[in-house]
Amino acid sequence: MQLLKERILAEGQLFPGNILKVDRFLNHQVDVNLLYEIGKEFRRIYADSDINKILTIEASGIGIACVAAMHFDCPVVFAKKSKSINISNDFYQCDVMSYTHNNLNHVIVSKDFIGPEDKVLIIDDFLANGCALGGLIEIVKTAGAELVGCGIVIEKGFQAGGKALRDRGIRVESLAIVESMNPETGEIIFG
Amino acid sequence: MQLLKERILAEGQLFPGNILKVDRFLNHQVDVNLLYEIGKEFRRIYADSDINKILTIEASGIGIACVAAMHFDCPVVFAKKSKSINISNDFYQCDVMSYTHNNLNHVIVSKDFIGPEDKVLIIDDFLANGCALGGLIEIVKTAGAELVGCGIVIEKGFQAGGKALRDRGIRVESLAIVESMNPETGEIIFG
Numbered sequence: 465m466q467l468l469k470e471r472i473l474a475e476g477q478l479f480p481g482n483i484l485k486v487d488r489f490l491n492h493q494v495d496v497n498l499l500y501e502i503g504k505e506f507r508r509i510y511a512d513s514d515i516n517k518i519l520t521i522e523a524s525g526i527g528i529a530c531v532a533a534m535h536f537d538c539p540v541v542f543a544k545k546s547k548s549i550n551i552s553n554d555f556y557q558c559d560v561m562s563y564t565h566n567n568l569n570h571v572i573v574s575k576d577f578i579g580p581e582d583k584v585l586i587i588d589d590f591l592a593n594g595c596a597l598g599g600l601i602e603i604v605k606t607a608g609a610e611l612v613g614c615g616i617v618i619e620k621g622f623q624a625g626g627k628a629l630r631d632r633g634i635r636v637e638s639l640a641i642v643e644s645m646n647p648e649t650g651e652i653i654f655g
Numbered sequence: 656m657q658l659l660k661e662r663i664l665a666e667g668q669l670f671p672g673n674i675l676k677v678d679r680f681l682n683h684q685v686d687v688n689l690l691y692e693i694g695k696e697f698r699r700i701y702a703d704s705d706i707n708k709i710l711t712i713e714a715s716g717i718g719i720a721c722v723a724a725m726h727f728d729c730p731v732v733f734a735k736k737s738k739s740i741n742i743s744n745d746f747y748q749c750d751v752m753s754y755t756h757n758n759l760n761h762v763i764v765s766k767d768f769i770g771p772e773d774k775v776l777i778i779d780d781f782l783a784n785g786c787a788l789g790g791l792i793e794i795v796k797t798a799g800a801e802l803v804g805c806g807i808v809i810e811k812g813f814q815a816g817g818k819a820l821r822d823r824g825i826r827v828e829s830l831a832i833v834e835s836m837n838p839e840t841g842e843i844i845f846g
Contacts (some may be wrong), residue, residue, distance in 0.1 A: 488767070488768075489730075492765055494732070522713065523713035523735070527718060530722055531721055533685075534687050534688075538687075540687060541684045542718075576679070
């Protein structure tokens with residue numbers, strides 16, 4: 465998606481440790497007009513699918529998913545992060561390691577909001593090692609729902625997550641794939 | 656806002672301890688068509704104001720703020736919750752007590768994204784004791800920005816937050832104000 469790549473080049477910030485900060489327009493300050501175009505692009509890519517639910521994970525996925533959902537005319541469900549294991553039987557849950565924050569989150573989704581009747585698109589801001597996405601996919605499968613695919617805003621193509629998921633036969637569509645980035649020169653190369 | 660009140664009556668769930676769960680349409684599963692109408696109503700109420708930034712707090716405020724921002728044609732900034740005090744000088748920060756989760760959050764907003772040039776509308780899903788809103792207001796004032804007002808989806812009118820803020824001269828507009836609710840009978844009375 466050209467508009468997105470141009471924005472990453474103009475306003476993304478690189479830091480050592482493979483960190484690409486897009487705080488100016490995606491996950492701290494949010495340009496909702498860009499989100500609207502991102503949502504439209506997800507709809508175009510998944511035009512052939514009768515998606516009836518979008519699943520994401522708090523926090524930065526929520527805005528992207530909610531604006532995208534306007535193009536799909538379907539509800540969003542956002543998975544919640546919980547510090548403690550939820551002993552209730554009312555939730556699907558899985559563990560997700562966050563390398564960004566270096567902690568383990570228990571991720572929960574109420575059984576009321578996802579089930580065998582659902583055709584699910586998972587949306588998230590980043591795909592790197594795929595931990596968060598893997599957790600959401602596990603929840604979709606446990607719920608007996610159909611996973612139509614994943615819509616990612618920025619994929620770090622040099623990390624293993626995208627390939628591993630595609631090798632499992634999962635449809636992963638990323639609007640910008642960063643193949644390499646150099647914090648010393650500021651260079652970002654897209655795939 | 657009639658549409659919202661009808662939805663709360665139809666799908667809200669009451670639990671002991673003044674808990675009103677609106678997980679079915681607002682803060683776990685999200686009806687984005689309702690969010691669109693909520694945003695339109697905030698725009699109608701604040702039509703006379705030249706708001707150029709919407710501030711909210713993760714997680715459940717983000718979707719509401721992002722869809723509302725489409726009516727205001729302005730960016731959203733969402734404050735982040737952090738377990739640890741951030742020692743960086745790059746952030747405005749404050750402490751917010753969460754009664755829902757019974758913990759203290761350090762709330763941070765980058766100094767890059769709010770400043771004296773901003774006319775800010777704060778949006779959040781709930782107003783009860785006003786702790787989260789108070790923290791965001793403190794950040795707006797510290798940044799030297801102008802606080803135009805607050806837009807709340809559901810206010811618990813029987814808790815002290817709304818009155819305390821209005822007594823300080825802050826404009827608080829709530830789309831549904833619950834004056835009383837009874838978990839035994841399921842009765843919800845709006846103000």
